[in-house]
Amino acid sequence: MIIDAHCHIWEKHLIRAGMKELLESVAAELQIRNPESIWNGSLERLIRDMDEAGIDKTVILPLDFEFLRSGGEFGFRAFNDLAGAYAKKYPDRIVAFAGIDPRRGAAAVAELRRCVEEMGFRGIKLWTVTGFVPDDESYYPLYEEAARLGVNILVHTGFGPGESYLKTCRPIYVDKIAVDFRGINFILAHVGSPWVDEALAVALKNPNVYVDISAWQRTARDFALGFAQMLSMAKLMHGGLHKVLFGSDWPLFTEVYTQKAWVDAVRGLAHPPPLQMMGLPEITEEDKAGLLGANAEKALSL
Numbered sequence: 001m002i003i004d005a006h007c008h009i010w011e012k013h014l015i016r017a018g019m020k021e022l023l024e025s026v027a028a029e030l031q032i033r034n035p036e037s038i039w040n041g042s043l044e045r046l047i048r049d050m051d052e053a054g055i056d057k058t059v060i061l062p063l064d065f066e067f068l069r070s071g072g073e074f075g076f077r078a079f080n081d082l083a084g085a086y087a088k089k090y091p092d093r094i095v096a097f098a099g100i101d102p103r104r105g106a107a108a109v110a111e112l113r114r115c116v117e118e119m120g121f122r123g124i125k126l127w128t129v130t131g132f133v134p135d136d137e138s139y140y141p142l143y144e145e146a147a148r149l150g151v152n153i154l155v156h157t158g159f160g161p162g163e164s165y166l167k168t169c170r171p172i173y174v175d176k177i178a179v180d181f182r183g184i185n186f187i188l189a190h191v192g193s194p195w196v197d198e199a200l201a202v203a204l205k206n207p208n209v210y211v212d213i214s215a216w217q218r219t220a221r222d223f224a225l226g227f228a229q230m231l232s233m234a235k236l237m238h239g240g241l242h243k244v245l246f247g248s249d250w251p252l253f254t255e256v257y258t259q260k261a262w263v264d265a266v267r268g269l270a271h272p273p274p275l276q277m278m279g280l281p282e283i284t285e286e287d288k289a290g291l292l293g294a295n296a297e298k299a300l301s302l
Contacts, residue, residue, distance in 0.1 A: 001056045001057070001293040001294070001297060002053070002054055002055045002056050002057075002246070002263060002292045002293045003055070003056060003057045003058070003059070003245075003246065003292070003293045003296035003297060003300075003302065004050075004055050004057070004058040004059065004246060004247060004248050004250065004259070005059045005154075005187065005212045005214075005245040005246060005247045005296045005299075005300065006059060006061065006154070006187075006189060006212045006214035006245075006247030006248060006249055006250075007046065007058045007059060007060050007061065007247075007248060007249070007250040007251075008041055008060065008061055008062075008063070008249065008250065008251065008252065009041045009042075009043070009046065009060045009061075009062065009082060009083060009086060010023075010041040010042075010082075011041070011042055011082065012039055012040065012042070014074045014078075014082070015039065015074075016072050016073070016074060017069070017070050017071065017072030017073075017074070018065060018066070018068070018069025018070040018071055018072065019065065019069065019071065019072075019074055021069055022065060022068070022069050022161065023038060023039065025161050025162060025163065026038065026161055026252065029161065029162055030252065030253075032255055033255065034255055037251060037254045037255040038251050038252050038254070038255075040251065041250075041251050043086045043089065043090075043094075045251070046058065046060075046086075046250065046251075047090065047093070049250065049254070049258065049259040049260075050093065050259065052258070052259065052260045053258070053259035053260040053262070053263045054260075054263065055259060055263065056093065056293070057092075057093055057094070057095055057302060058093065058094060058095065058250075059095045059096075059097060059122075059123075059154075059247075059296075059300065060083050060086060060087070060094055060095070060096055060097070061083075061097050061099065061125040061154065062076070062079035062080050062082065062083045062096075062097070062098065062099035062125065063076075063079060063099045063125070063127050064076040064079070064099040064100050064101040064104075064125075064127060064130070065099075065127065065130060066101070066130075067101055067103065067130040067131060067132075068129065068130040068131065068161075068163065068164065076099055076100065076101070076111070077111065079099055080096075080098050080099060080100075080111065080115050080119075080121075083096040083097075083098070083099075083119075083121070084096060084115065084118075084119035084120075084121070087119065087120065087121075088119070091120075095122050095123075095300065095302065096115070096119065096120070096121045096122065097121060097122060097123040097124055097125045097154060098111065098112055098115040098116075098121045098123070098124050098125065099124075099125045099127065100112055100124055100125075100126075100142070101126075101127070101130060101132065102126065102132060102134070102136075102138075102139035102142045103132055103139075105138075105141075106141075108139075108142045109141055109142055109145045112124060112142060112145055112146060112149070112151075113145060113149070116149045116151055117149075121151065122151055122152070122300065122301075122302075123146075123151045123152040123153060123154060123300070124142075124146055124151065124152075124153045124154070125153075125154050125156075126153060126154070126155045126156065127156050128155060128156045128157070128160075128168045128169045128173075129156055129160030129161060129164035129165075129168070129169060130164070131164070131165060131168055132168060133167075133168050133173050134155055134173050134174060134177060135173045135174070135175075135176040135177050140180070143177060143180075143181050143184065144181075146181075146184055147181055147183045147184050150183075150301075151184075152184055152185040152186070152187070152299070152300060152301075153184055153185075153186050153187070154186075154187040154189060154212075155174050155186060155187065155188060155189065156169060156189045156190075157169055157170065157171045157174070157188045157189055157190060157191075157192040157195070157199055158171075158189065158190040158191070158192045158193040158194065158195065158199075158215075159190070159193060159194065159215075170192070170195055170198065171188050171192035171195050171198045171199035171201075171202045172195075172198055172202060174186050174188060174202055174209060175202050175205065175206065175209075178202070178206040178208055178209045179206065181208075182207075182208055183208075184208060185208050185209075185210065185299050185300070185301075186206075186208060186209045186210070187209075187210045187211065187212055187245060187299065188202065188203065188209065188210070188211045188212070189211075189212055189214055189215075189247070190212065190213075190214055190215045190216070190249075191211045191212070191213060191216070191230065191234075191244075192211065193215070193216070193219075196230055196233075197233075199211050200233065200234055200237050200238070201237075203238070203243045204237050204238055204243075209243070210243050210244070210245055210295070210299045211234070211243060211244055211245065212244070212245040212246070212247035213231075213244060213245070213246060213247055213266075213291075214247030214248055214249035215247075215249045215252070215253060216230075217248070217249075217253040217256040217257045217262060217265075218253070218256055220257070220262075220265050221256055221257065221265075224272070225272050225274060225275070228269060228270070228271065228272055228275060228283065229275060229278075229280065231244065231269070231283055231287075231291075232271075232275050232280035232281055232282075232283065233280065235280075235281045235283065235287065236280060236281055240287065240290070241283070241287040241290055241291050241295070242290055242295055242298075243295070244290075244291050244295060245291070245295050245296045245299060246263075246266060246291055246292050246293070246295075246296065248262055263292065266288060266291060266292055267288055267292070269283045269288060270283075271283060
């Protein structure tokens with residue numbers, strides 16, 4: 001089974017106000033030549049790309065972006081409703097997480113309960129680029145509800161849009177909540193890049209913390225040695241790649257790699273001679289199989 005643990009969704013007709021400004025900013029920062037590659041985040045395209053790549057399940061992550069940009073008519077509840085509609089249409093293939101900013105307090109808890117109990121969501125996406133540090137204890141009621149409902153949490157770590165603050169996106173801020181909420185599995189998006197060592201250390205220390213490789217497409221294409229070295233270091237630190245999940249950040253990097261090409265890139269990972277000289281462990285076929293699906297199946301209880 002192949003599982004993409006990190007994808008986004010949106011419909012063109014809903015991309016207005018702050019969401020439109022946000023995507024325009026991301027397209028400019030990523031130097032996207034063909035804007036259509038990121039503007040089209042529809043269910044039809046997602047399923048088509050999944051079929052082409054042989055991806056069995058995809059985790060979709062709505063964004064609660066309204067503390068960063070105005071949502072207009074398309075607010076965080078509407079974004080979650082869109083994810084719920086996708087999951088309802090393809091329940092065997094789409095796994096929905098709820099985009100919720102914990103600063104909403106009681107409203108955040110109520111929204112999580114609505115998404116899980118009424119629409120069958122399986123987790124929360126915390127988009128820290130909007131300006132919050134996730135280990136603030138005032139957010140604990142949301143995490144307590146997540147634990148009660150038996151859902152997991154994916155946390156943005158690493159680089160974000162230019163108007164965001166890096167200081168809120170460090171992997172270290174997941175360590176405390178991972179300790180305090182052992183019943184929740186936490187996924188650190190993007191292996192925390194540029195704080196890769198920090199992300200891997202948090203995952204090594206905490207049995208309930210994982211990382212995903214979404215948004216690593218450009219590194220894999222332009223600096224394949226760096227991508228292979230990161231995975232080899234992860235294996236060295238963890239004794240295997242069982243803490244690393246496949247993810248794409250679809251559709252943001254489809255201009256760099258299609259879903260099929262990204263899956264093929266992971267399948268084709270080799271052990272370059274420089275890594276052999278450094279004594280770093282080789283990435284085996286078993287490692288790749290776990291990375292592409294088995295690790296996420298366990299981490300997300302799928």
